[in-house]
Amino acid sequence: MSFLKLQNLDKSFGENRVVKDFNLDVEKGEFISLLGPSGCGKTTVLRMVAGFETPSSGQILVADKEITRLRTNQRKVGMVFQSYALFPNLTVAQNVGFGLKVAGIPRGERAGRVQEMLDLIGLPDLGARFPWQLSGGQQQRVALARALAPKPQMLLLDEPLSALDAKVRVSLRNQIREIQQQLGITTIFVTHDQEEAMAVSDRIVVMHQGAADQIASPQDIYNTPATEFVANFVGTLNRIPAEVADAAAGRVRVAGTEITLGHPVEGARVMLAARPEAFRMAGTGLPATVTGVEFLGALVAVAADVAGTPVTFVVFNGDDTEIPAIGAQIHLQIAPSRLMVQKAG
Structure with missing residues (x-):
């Protein structure tokens, strides 16, 4: 049985319909991310919850x-915002205990719960400090502790990491996930960052123009996107035009090289779409010219031209890895099972 059910949600502001027939079932203890570009309706869904x-x-x-139609204070939800929203005139301990004080929890019990939360977020000795004496990452952890202190039945996170620098962001997202799993609290996380959503979620809801285009695990969202929007929005996607040589047999031709897809296709032309990691250099295959090389640490991103179409693929940075030079003539192979077929145009 689902713990949280969103059934046929619509939301309009005047003539602008920002959420359209939105449905989502969330299991108790599940971590769900609402992912999509600005204006897709993800924050509006969170605000309705x-x-x-x-x-x-x-x-x-x-x-x-x-x-x-219950008021926010009747829903037993904890909310963490992008802007921290800490009270500057209160200490860390007072911020964490604010909701407990409003709820009328006795001082002794309140102090014990506050210390429990400070231990949970890894700031056990900073209760007497004020927010301005903390780093951005520490302030957001305090905001998380404040949201969790009243023992809510759900945790709602509205882009809580977007104001932090990259290294702190990775560290804090991992800590949020660890705490969420430790407490077993049902969590809805709004983000426009694909990497964040992939790293922490049990399932991802990819939103587009107010609707849910796909609801699935991170692996399925990435490897088997349900729509062209999901395929193009999540991760990097190469799109190569191809001529259909035999529609019934699923044979297509790119730059004079024939590829058998293993399933029928429609039309005289299609687009072949594939992730960068699906390509590998080989002695035969699609002829390509290397146009750029970008060192990314463990990986090297290589840009190439395939019959006038730009393609990006990756190779591992290892001792035995051949990194092609700019201008090199190479051949690329890709397994048909890694190709997605989209309509041309």
Whole structure:
């Protein structure tokens, strides 16, 4: 039985319909990411779950109880924002304990819970400091502790890492995931960062123009995208035009090289789409000219031209790895099973 149910949610602001017939079932303890570009409706969905926005139509249920029109303080949710939103005039301990104080928790019990939260986020000795005395990553951890202190039934995260630098962002996202798994709390995480969503989620909801284009595991979102939008939005995707040589047999031709897809195709022309890691250099295959080489540490990204179409592929940075030089003439092979077929145009 699903713990959180979003059923046929719609939300309009005037004439602008920003969420369209949105449905999602979330299991208890699951970590779900809402992923998509700016303006796709992901934050509006989160705000409806939190109670900051009321759906124009549809229902929100938690443990089979409808909460669609309950006030935020009646929903038992913890919220973490991008901007930290800490009270500057309160100490770390006072910030963490703010919700407990509002709830009327006795001082002794409140102090014990605050220390438990500070231990959980790895800041056990910083309760007496003020927010301005903390780094950005520490402030966001305090905001997380404040959200978790009242023992909410759900944790809602609205792009909490986007204001942090790259290294802190990776460290904090891992800590959020560890804490979420330790507590077993149902979590909804809004982000536009694909890497973040891939790293922490049990499932990802890829949103496009107010609707859910695909709801699946990170692996399925990346390897078997359900729509062209998902395929193009998530990760890097190479798209190569091909002529159809035999539609029924699924044979196509690129730069004079024939590829058998193993399934029928439609039309006289199609687009072959593949991730960078699907390509490998070989003695035969698609002729290509290397146009750029970018060192990325463990990987080297190689840009190439295949019959006038730019392609990017990756090779591992190892002692026995051949890194082609710019201008080199090479051949690329790709397994048909790694190719996605899209409509031309």
